[in-house]
Amino acid sequence: MKNLLYILLITPFLATAQEAPQPTTYQQEFAGSMSYSQDQIIKLIGAIPQDKYTWRPAEDVRSVSEVILHIAASTYNLSSALGTPLPEGLDTKNLEKSTTNKDEILKAINDAYAFSTAAVASVKDEQMNDMVTLPFGTFTKRSLIMIIATHSYEHKGQLIAYTRVNGITPPWSGSN
Numbered sequence: 001m002k003n004l005l006y007i008l009l010i011t012p013f014l015a016t017a018q019e020a021p022q023p024t025t026y027q028q029e030f031a032g033s034m035s036y037s038q039d040q041i042i043k044l045i046g047a048i049p050q051d052k053y054t055w056r057p058a059e060d061v062r063s064v065s066e067v068i069l070h071i072a073a074s075t076y077n078l079s080s081a082l083g084t085p086l087p088e089g090l091d092t093k094n095l096e097k098s099t100t101n102k103d104e105i106l107k108a109i110n111d112a113y114a115f116s117t118a119a120v121a122s123v124k125d126e127q128m129n130d131m132v133t134l135p136f137g138t139f140t141k142r143s144l145i146m147i148i149a150t151h152s153y154e155h156k157g158q159l160i161a162y163t164r165v166n167g168i169t170p171p172w173s174g175s176n
Contacts, residue, residue: 026128030145031117037152038113041068043171044159045106052166053100064162065100071155072112078148081132082141084119087111120145 048064056063062070073095080086091098099105128142139147160170 025125026142026145027121027123030120030149033149034113034117034152037149037156038109040170040172041071041109041156041159042106044163045102045109047168047171048163050102053102053105055162055166057162057165062096064159065105066096067155067159067162068105068109069096069098071152072108074151075112075116075148078144078151079116079119081134081144082119082123084115084122087115116148120148
């Protein structure tokens with residue numbers, strides 16, 4: 001996955017004898033960033049034993065499974081605000097507490113990231129300054145795309161802290 005990310009990020013900048021380098025689009029940069037985050041979250045999901053998915057650091061704080069499913073639900077909701085309807089039958093309001101099964105959680109996060117990448121790819125350059133109103137503010141579509149990515153990274157950090165507290169080293173870290 002790291003090689004794919006590298007190729008996605010560097011390919012537009014490589015010049016050939018026939019053509020000049022082509023700039024990347026904001027949508028392509030988002031896809032590369034989200035792919036990187038998704039890859040790390042998938043590695044964390046793989047590293048966390050099934051019996052830790054109900055672990056939470058305190059009573060009123062999200063559990064491991066709830067954090068991951070919160071990332072998925074929020075990714076769906078924020079991305080749909082760009083104009084792509086949510087998948088038929090998807091209940092984002094209850095997704096966070098819908099399962100503690102590792103395989104179902106992995107599917108949920110992969111599906112959410114695929115939906116988000118497609119939703120962002122469908123936004124045309126001339127629509128980037130269109131305004132979108134959400135319960136917590138009004139943003140350009142460009143800003144909303146940044147919010148989608150930063151939200152993912154924010155909760156990935158939370159998940160890293162959860163793994164460390166449970167004695168699990170993030171797989172890409174290589175050290176304790």
